[in-house]
Amino acid sequence: xxxxxxxxxxxxxxxxxxxxxxWGLNMPPGVTEISQAVFDLHMTIFWICVAxxxxxxxxxxxxxxxxxxxxxxxxxxxxxxxLVEILWTVIPFFILVGMAVPATAxxxxxxxxxxxxxxxxxxxYQWKWRYEYLGExxxxxxxxxxxxxxxxxxxxxxxxxLLEVDNPLVIPVGKKVRFLFTANDVIHSWWVPAFAVKxxxxxxxxxxxxxxxxxxxxxxxxxxxxxxxxxxxxxIVVEVKAEADYQQWLADAxxxxxxxxxxxxxxWSMEQLMAKGEQVYNTACAVCHQANGEGLPxxxxxxxxxAIALGDPAAHIDVVVNGKAGTAMQAFRDQLSAVELAxxxxxxxxxxxNNVGDMVTPAQIAAEKQ
Amino acid sequence: MTTLKxxxxxxxxxxxxxxxxRWFYTTNHKDIGSMYLWFSFAMFLTGxxxxxxxxxxxxxxxxxxxQPDFFNQMTTMHGLIMVFGAVMPAFVGLANWMIPMMxxxxxxxxxxxxxxxxxxxxxxxxxxxxxxxxxxxxxxxGWTFYAPLSTTYAPPxxxxxIFAVHMMGISSIMGAINIIATILNLRAxxxxxxxxxxxxxTWLITAFLLIAVMPVLAGVVTMMLMDIHFGTSFFNAAGGxxxxxxxxxxxxxxxxxVYIMILPAFGIVSEIIPTFARKRLFGYAxxxxxxxxxxxxxxxxxxxxxxxxxxxxxxEVFFMFSTMLIAVPTxxxxxxxxxxxxxxxxxxxxPMLFALAFVVLFTIGGFSGLMLAIAPADFQYHDTYFVxxxxxxxxxxxxVFSIMAGAYYWLPKWTGNMYSEALGKWHFWLSFVGVNITFxxxxxxxxxxxxxxxxxxxxxxxxxxxxxSVGAFIFGFSQLLFLYIVIRCIRGGDKATDExxxxxxxxxxxxxxxxxxxxxxxxxLVK
Numbered sequence: 001x002x003x004x005x006x007x008x009x010x011x012x013x014x015x016x017x018x019x020x021x022x023w024g025l026n027m028p029p030g031v032t033e034i035s036q037a038v039f040d041l042h043m044t045i046f047w048i049c050v051a052x053x054x055x056x057x058x059x060x061x062x063x064x065x066x067x068x069x070x071x072x073x074x075x076x077x078x079x080x081x082x083l084v085e086i087l088w089t090v091i092p093f094f095i096l097v098g099m100a101v102p103a104t105a106x107x108x109x110x111x112x113x114x115x116x117x118x119x120x121x122x123x124x125y126q127w128k129w130r131y132e133y134l135g136e137x138x139x140x141x142x143x144x145x146x147x148x149x150x151x152x153x154x155x156x157x158x159x160x161x162l163l164e165v166d167n168p169l170v171i172p173v174g175k176k177v178r179f180l181f182t183a184n185d186v187i188h189s190w191w192v193p194a195f196a197v198k199x200x201x202x203x204x205x206x207x208x209x210x211x212x213x214x215x216x217x218x219x220x221x222x223x224x225x226x227x228x229x230x231x232x233x234x235x236i237v238v239e240v241k242a243e244a245d246y247q248q249w250l251a252d253a254x255x256x257x258x259x260x261x262x263x264x265x266x267x268w269s270m271e272q273l274m275a276k277g278e279q280v281y282n283t284a285c286a287v288c289h290q291a292n293g294e295g296l297p298x299x300x301x302x303x304x305x306x307a308i309a310l311g312d313p314a315a316h317i318d319v320v321v322n323g324k325a326g327t328a329m330q331a332f333r334d335q336l337s338a339v340e341l342a343x344x345x346x347x348x349x350x351x352x353x354n355n356v357g358d359m360v361t362p363a364q365i366a367a368e369k370q
Numbered sequence: 371m372t373t374l375k376x377x378x379x380x381x382x383x384x385x386x387x388x389x390x391x392r393w394f395y396t397t398n399h400k401d402i403g404s405m406y407l408w409f410s411f412a413m414f415l416t417g418x419x420x421x422x423x424x425x426x427x428x429x430x431x432x433x434x435x436x437q438p439d440f441f442n443q444m445t446t447m448h449g450l451i452m453v454f455g456a457v458m459p460a461f462v463g464l465a466n467w468m469i470p471m472m473x474x475x476x477x478x479x480x481x482x483x484x485x486x487x488x489x490x491x492x493x494x495x496x497x498x499x500x501x502x503x504x505x506x507x508x509x510x511x512g513w514t515f516y517a518p519l520s521t522t523y524a525p526p527x528x529x530x531x532i533f534a535v536h537m538m539g540i541s542s543i544m545g546a547i548n549i550i551a552t553i554l555n556l557r558a559x560x561x562x563x564x565x566x567x568x569x570x571x572t573w574l575i576t577a578f579l580l581i582a583v584m585p586v587l588a589g590v591v592t593m594m595l596m597d598i599h600f601g602t603s604f605f606n607a608a609g610g611x612x613x614x615x616x617x618x619x620x621x622x623x624x625x626x627x628v629y630i631m632i633l634p635a636f637g638i639v640s641e642i643i644p645t646f647a648r649k650r651l652f653g654y655a656x657x658x659x660x661x662x663x664x665x666x667x668x669x670x671x672x673x674x675x676x677x678x679x680x681x682x683x684x685x686e687v688f689f690m691f692s693t694m695l696i697a698v699p700t701x702x703x704x705x706x707x708x709x710x711x712x713x714x715x716x717x718x719x720x721p722m723l724f725a726l727a728f729v730v731l732f733t734i735g736g737f738s739g740l741m742l743a744i745a746p747a748d749f750q751y752h753d754t755y756f757v758x759x760x761x762x763x764x765x766x767x768x769x770v771f772s773i774m775a776g777a778y779y780w781l782p783k784w785t786g787n788m789y790s791e792a793l794g795k796w797h798f799w800l801s802f803v804g805v806n807i808t809f810x811x812x813x814x815x816x817x818x819x820x821x822x823x824x825x826x827x828x829x830x831x832x833x834x835x836x837x838x839s840v841g842a843f844i845f846g847f848s849q850l851l852f853l854y855i856v857i858r859c860i861r862g863g864d865k866a867t868d869e870x871x872x873x874x875x876x877x878x879x880x881x882x883x884x885x886x887x888x889x890x891x892x893x894x895l896v897k
Binding site for chain 1: 431432433434438439442504505506507510511512516518519522523525526606607608612613614647648649650651652653654655656678679680683686687690691694695697698701702704705708709711712713714715716717718726729730733734737738740741744745746747749750752753754814815817818819821822823824825826827828829830831
């Protein structure tokens with residue numbers, strides 16, 4: 001039996017995958033021990049189905065060709081045969097048992113999340129991911145970097161269209177990485193096919209999964225649970241680096257974070273804040289409130305001429321920094337730096353003809369955050 | 371006593387009332403059956419237009435025709451309309467027409483309730499479709515409406531959606547009660563349970579499933595309503611609730627629901643194959659037991675839709691095993707159909723073509739279902755186009771083909787005229803080719819990693835998406851041919867004999883064609 005399965009598996013690798021590799025016909029075997037085990041299960045059950053299908057459909061086709069009235073076939077009058085009926089109940093049952101054993105073994109391995117080298121908390125937001133390296137002072141957001149122009153067909157689409165992000169998750173090769181999944185708003189699902197890791201990120205709950213990646217490289221995935229308007233636009237990119245490169249990246253990332261917080265103590269001019277604000281607005285706010293500040297009527301409120309954007313700056317800062325409970329408005333406290341928050345609020349108060357004229361400084365934000 | 375007898379006799383000579391009031395006030399199972407079938411076809415075209423909008427947007431990468439929020443409204447409404455508006459009412463329509471005629475009953479047991487359960491539906495769907503024109507748009511959270519996307523983050527129209535689902539549920543429960551009451555009480559003398567035609571058996575079991583799970587659906591939408599408007603936190607973790615609870619309750623309804631949409635299909639196909647193979651069904655008793663086993667299993671497999679929510683290992687293993695078990699009784703059914711064809715004397719009229727396509731394509735859908743049951747592999751398949759391919763294979767060439775097979779099979783009995791066999795074959799082949807071009811490539815893009823419910827996709831999925839879209843338009847427009855064939859058949863054509871087909875089994879073939887307005891006023895004797 002094993003030999004048959006193996007030769008079938010071999011045949012499957014030789015024929016369909018080789019011939020249609022470019023067309024992406026099959027599940028990729030991936031780059032981890034688990035993903036390879038999952039791929040083997042997938043191919044085994046697939047060939048079992050093919051074998052049963054060939055058997056059943058050949059008998060059916062044989063009957064359609066030979067037992068047709070136009071060929072003068074006379075109907076026989078047999079029905080009910082206890083032996084046959086027992087056989088076609090019992091044989092499938094044992095095939096299923098044979099399939100259930102390796103599937104359960106793989107499942108047990110997938111569930112052993114203990115003894116991890118690195119813990120990373122992954123939080124789903126509408127529509128971006130947040131990665132927190134537990135125990136390291138490192139925490140960042142990762143969102144789609146494909147330009148809107150490519151999505152709207154005014155620019156040619158790049159090679160990794162919709163599968164590229166601004167800040168990829170970086171992990172070291174050969175280390176057991178444990179992921180802790182949760183979400184900020186609705187349910188998301190973190191999926192990287194090459195690792196065979198797919199786990200729902202559920203608000204208020206923590207899920208676990210793990211991976212050990214054996215080959216350095218860049219691996220791409222997408223959110224797999226419908227999470228609202230831009231569900232199709234929140235990809236996942238994981239860069240797997242050699243240990244030394246990973247340590248270097250870790251040091252660089254922490255240094256960059258320090259630089260960003262230093263920027264808050266500098267003096268910023270209105271022009272500088274407006275320029276930076278527009279940039280931040282377009283990446284963080286425009287998906288809902290739209291680039292023209294008008295929102296989507298009935299779904300996301302507009303900011304152009306809105307009471308908050310034209311009113312007291314303290315209230316405006318509060319809603320952006322702390323969000324609005326029970327709505328899609330997130331708290332941007334941790335997502336944006338003090339400078340970015342100051343810039344984007346200043347921008348919202350002075351763009352699209354809002355022209356309030358006041359300026360929010362990074363110092364004000366720092367005060368609000370405390 | 372004499373007056374009662376008199377009034378009953380007077381009623382027998384009543385034909386249908388004239389004008390529109392006939393349709394509003396009718397308690398006749400044939401009229402109500404026809405209304406169900408026409409309503410279902412209208413919804414089939416409506417939901418189909420939404421599917422074509424989805425496929426048109428997905429023809430190429432990039433956003434061309436519709437924006438993501440509207441795309442989500444289309445996937446949601448397409449699913450809800452096809453499940454609750456097209457497939458379920460079509461089966462109820464066939465049940466209304468055929469069950470009394472198959473068991474030798476004069477009508478359904480509860481005719482006035484029958485009228486009401488139909489007339490709720492147009493209002494429920496008018497309300498549901500009206501949400502498309504509301505501020506914030508129609509429901510956009512998928513037909514599975516997972517919380518909290520469908521509660522805290524839902525558009526305001528969600529309340530109308532909840533009310534519409536309640537109305538559909540009331541209609542379905544009343545329909546199910548009526549069918550059970552009819553089958554258990556109005557069988558002709560001699561029509562014992564183990565002589566019931568399989569269509570009647572499968573519907574009896576389906577009706578029990580409906581009564582068991584429609585209240586669960588009503589419960590889950592009521593909990594949503596409470597969360598949205600009355601400050602409860604069933605599904606809100608911040609208030610001590612659990613978003614995963616929603617999924618458990620929903621799928622406790624949802625999994626039996628998918629069998630509600632396939633068991634009557636098994637029944638129809640089990641009627642048609644013996645007729646055109648000219649050979650009795652291989653294993654009648656085992657078919658009945660297999661149907662009952664599938665119905666039982668449907669209650670203990672629900673969480674296989676939720677392998678990625680982070681259930682404990684024991685839960686995963688239990689739901690994986692119980693789901694794999696479904697393959698056994700389903701296999702028994704497929705083997706029985708094939709054994710019925712074997713050494714028969716087959717002809718291939720349109721109903722038989724649809725039934726044969728059903729057996730092959732439903733089995734393919736069953737195979738991908740078995741693959742999805744393997745929990746570790748499901749981590750890769752879950753929420754991809756592989757799942758979309760799977761459930762469209764069991765629902766379109768599964769449930770929908772069986773409905774079409776049934777429509778062609780009984781159309782001559784309903785209208786008294788034969789449909790055009792040549793056009794019927796055209797309709798079949800266009801549908802068959804269209805359905806496979808649409809849904810087969812979805813297996814590939816799903817395995818290659820395309821998530822479902824996305825309005826735009828990475829470039830490597832472009833070729834198969836374009837092919838699928840072409841297939842969808844072929845399939846969609848072929849259904850207009852079906853409409854033409856049916857209208858033509860109603861208006862005229864070769865006269866059908868009472869038997870219609872060559873020596874078919876069943877009481878429905880003993881009444882005249884077209885079936886008179888009242889049949890079996892005197893119960894037949896079944897030997």
